[in-house]
Amino acid sequence: MSELAQSNGLLILPHVRVQNANAISSPLTWGFPAISAFIGLMHAVERKLDGRYPLLFDSVGVICHSHEAQVTEGYQRAFHLTRNPVNERGETAAIVEEGRIHLEITLVFAVSGYVEGEQPNPVQGDWQQRQQIARDVADLLGGMRIAGGSVFLDPQHKPSLQPLAVSGAERSEQFRRLRRRWLPGFALVSRDDLLAAHLQTLRAQDAKADLLDAWLDLSRLNIRAEETRPASETQPAKVEWRAQRVLPNGWLVPIPVGYGGLNPLQSAGTVANARDEQTPLRFVESLYSIGQWLSPHRLRDVDDLLWCASAEPEAGLYRCHNHYARSLFADDKE
Structure with a gap:
């Protein structure tokens, strides 16, 4: 069972424009904000709601519709x-x-709704109530930053809070309708499985x-020579240079997926010049994996x-x- 099993609603903020977001996602990667920036945004939204609605934000999905990196063109x-x-x-000055980077993205938050006293459940409540919650969250987001970038909301695209179906058939039909609204665009998913499989290929x-060799090999475009016609007595062998593709659909990218500790956890207030003296502190470095952009x-x-x-x-x-890769393995077992 996944961590998403308790979510009973989807809060969707479509076609959010972000100007001058941070394109340097880690010391080794660039091109799109780190997924940790969107999880941090999710927690910040939940805190700013400050109990106004009995909602818990469980997870977040990102669909990118357009991007414009602020870089010079050329090789x-x-x-x-x-x-x-x-x-x-x-x-x-130095x-x-x-x-x-400028972005146009759709944010999908999986939320859990709870009943407090006689207050109706915000996820299972009436349509007008759910729309009011979605508008309030969108207004809140308009005054925040996404990966350091300024947020601009398009009034033509309305936010929504929708109950998440429980049964398999109804849930599949609901998601089929939703994903059509997110086209054209690309969603970022995790492919830890490809990194592990490629490591075994390289070790053969x-x-x-x-793992670093496997990560670097998957992060670049490998062009190899393939013999299309063997040599004969009259003609030499014919060779074509072809780009090696690991997957037929989507494309792979190196991504940071979190942080790893470099030292033991230090007690709160024991590290000089710490930003927060009430929270334990440790020094960390980025953790890396492979992601895939999929329609x-x-x-x-x-x-x-x-x-x-x-x-x-x-x-x-x-x-x-x-859990995209986990669902692939579950389908293979079936």
Whole structure:
């Protein structure tokens, strides 16, 4: 059973425009904000609601409709950087490289609704109540930041809060209708399974290969020579250079999926100059995996789209999870 099993509603914010979002998702990747930025946004929205509605935000899905990275064109790319004002001595201040990107995205939050006293359930309540909740969340989002970028809401695209069907057939039909609204666009899903499988492939060729080798090999475009016609007495062999594709549909990208601890968890207030003296602290580094961009019509269930967070302080792991690959294995077993 997945972490999404208790969610009984979908809060959908369609075609949200984000200007100057952070395109540098980690020390090694760029091109789209890290999925942890959207999970952080989900928690920030829940906190800003401050109990106004009895809703818990469980997970989030992202569909990208358009993107415009602020970079120079050509074989080698560079970020468009802002010119900082001169300092008090009239000298040019140091430039800290910032990668920015303009986005148009649809956000899908899986929520849990609870009954408090005589207040009706916000997910199972009437249509007008659900629409009011969706509008309030959208208005709240309009004053926030997404991955550091400014948010602009299109009044032509209305937010909605919809009950999530429980039965398999009804749920499949509901998701089929929803995913059609998200076209054209691409959803980011996790492919940890491909990383593990590719590691075994590389180790069959080189026993010293590790996960970093597999991650780098999947992150780049590999072009290899393939012999299409063997050599003969009169003609040499014919060779064609072809790009190696791991999957027939979608494309793979390296993504950060959370953080790994570098030191034991320190008690609150014991680390000097910490931003928060009430919370335990530890130093971390990024964790990496492989993601896949897929058109929403290729997803079979809303769980395939959604990302949730988990924390294992004892192991030093703070990860974002998506169950698209798990659903593939479940279908194979069936």
